[in-house]
Amino acid sequence: MIDLPTSQLNPARSKVTARKFALMASVVAGVGVAVYGFNPSADKAEFFTSPAHAQVNTDVSKVAQPIGFADIVERVKPSVISVKIRMKEKAEAGGEEWSFQPGSPMERFFRRFGGPDGLPPGMRGRRGHGLVTGQGSGFFISADGYAVTNNHVVDGADKVEVTTDEGKTFTAKVIGTDPRTDIALIKIEGGSNFPFARLSDDKVRIGDWVLAVGNPFGLGGSVTAGIVSASGRDIGTGPYDDFIQIDAPVNKGNSGGPAFNMKGDVIGVNTAIYSPSGGSVGIAFSIPANTVKSVVAQLKDKGSVSRGWIGVQIQPVTSDIADSLGLKKAEGALVAEPQPNGPAAKAGIQSGDVITAVNGDHVRDARELARTIGSFAPGTSIKLNILHKGTDKVVNLTLGTLPNTVEARADLYGDRDSSHDSDVPRLGLSVAPAASVAGAGTEGVVVVDVDPKGAAADRGFKEGDVILEVAGKSVSNSADVRDAIKAARADEKNSVLMRVRTGSTARFIAIPIAKG
Known part of the structure; x- marks a missing residue:
């Protein structure tokens, strides 16, 4: 009981004061403390306890609890595996750790996104007894033991071992790899009825919750949570870049592991991080599920991936280029040069043409054109909308097969004449x-x-x-x-x-x- 002299109360505000005390009481009740009331008819301001209210609000089972991810994790975690590889140490390597060829595109990429040592996430090689080892993550996509991981996790491996969530270890065979998207398909030898994850059909939205499960630093079975930070990211690894950016902590060893949505479906395969230090700073990149589906289907069928090819060098249409060409918007893909005897050259496409649509679907930029064409099988007939010297036209062509090798660039310039034109x-x-x-x-x-x-x-x-x-x-x-x-x-x-x-x-x- 707390007593306050009535002289300290303003009669004109007694009702307001009562409401304030009632509000205070409700706030206190929210943390499970006994509820106090106010008696305006008393000679003095009186507070009294209400046992009935106190009993209800101190019942912990009635207090709202934060929503967690335990139910989803319990369901999806068994489908995630740890991947360990062994390869024979090459005599010419000479270094203490496994790495990409210095100056190569992959070495530059992983130096930028993987860590200061230039090694891919999860592939810290260790030297000893003539073997180099590395580790990453993966996940089952079918009950008969097919699993997905990153190409850079199993690339060059002489032996692949996987460890399940139950702690069982199996030998795995590499069915096929696709370096352009960094996807690999492996199959466990022996065992059956494996728990597997489903690749999502849903469109990823920025702000959606996401769970990353994998084998960071070899710890195995680790779960982190975050949101989708962005989509359609181009991180400079190739023409098919279309990464999902997430802020769920992803570290070395998470490579090849899944990113789950709240339905428990896989929205992407974690493949890279942006990190000055090599550890998570909240920026990770995942290969979208729709890309994984199309690649895995071909790897399972024939062990490799074939992509459509039109045979052009293309570049983005910038605002300056759009102005030069008289375009209203900086959209489409500008043909810098058709390759000799390629499908585009045979169809009459010329340098300076702008490809604006494929089979009627609008092309926003050069990257989208590359991804769209790459999604078709060689031999497919397509229609391209072209802006040719200010005139719209439609070109029909049959796609060729994207070459597996890139032609070396030659230096065309010898000693220059010292006499200049003006x-x-x-x-x-x-x-x-x-x-x-x-x-x-x-x-x-x-x-x-x-x-x-x-x-x-x-x-x-x-x-x-x-x-x-x-x-x-x-x-x-x-x-x-x-x-x-x-x-x-x-x-x-x-x-x-x-x-x-x-x-x-x-x-x-x-x-x-x-x-x-």
Whole structure:
């Protein structure tokens, strides 16, 4: 009982005060303490306990509890496996740890996303007794022992062992791998009726809960939770990048493990992390389930993946390029150069064409075109919507097979002649006819000097680049370049589009042009 003199109470506010005390009482009740009431008819302000209310609110079973993930984890965790590999140590390796070839694309990628040592997540090699070992994660996709993991987890392995959630160890066989998407399919030898996970059919939404299960640092059977942070991420590993970004902690050893949604379905395969230190900083990348499905189906059927190919070098349509081409939006895929005898060249597609749709489906950018074409089987007939010199047209072609090897790029430039053609004004570069420069070929003009403070340098021009076209017109000397720029100004263009060859690769560059 707490007594307060009535002189301290303002009669005009007694009802308000009563409500305040009642509110305080309800708050206190929420934490399971006895409820107090207020008696306004008493000579003094009186507080009294209410045993009935106290009994209800101190019952822990009636207090709302946070929703956890235990039920989902209990259901899906048995489908996740730890993957351990062994490979014979190569004599030429020479180092204390297994790694990719220095300077290779995969080494640069994992140095950026895997850790400071350039090793992929979960593949810390250890040297000893002539063997190199590594570890990662995976998950069963069928009761008969087929399982998915990362290509980089099992790449080059002489022996693959998996350990189930129950602690049983089995030998596994690599059925097939796809380096372009970093997916591998393995099958357990012996055993049956394995618990397996289902690949999701649902569209991933940013903000959805996600659970990552795997074998971080070899600990096995670890679960972390987070949300989908982003989708459609391009992290620079190849033309088929379409990663889901999650913030569930993922560390080395989680590679190849699943990311589950709240239905218990797999939305992605965890494959990389962004980390300056090598540990989780809350940014991880997963291969989407729809990609995994299509790749696994081919790996299971024939042990490899075949993709459609149209035979073009493509690049994004930037705002400058869109302005140069007279496009309203910076969308589509710009054909930098069709490859000789490829399906696109045979169908009449030319440099400077913009591919805007495939079979009527809109193409947002060059990456989307690459993924779309790659999803078709070789030999498939498709229709491409093309913007050709300002005119829309439809092109029919039959897809070829994407080559497995990338042709080496040759250096086309020998010693340059010291005699320059005159400068191209206002762009910050000097050019000479290609025919006058040894090794530059006969087409276009060669960039022989670049002003580091000029517009051309800002757009990435370098000495030795060959300008083949300006504003859609072939050029063979600086006068041709000047005339093309003059015509672009007359058409009130803010920039001019140039087709430039560097080595064996051609691309378009939009460069701003000064007025006057």
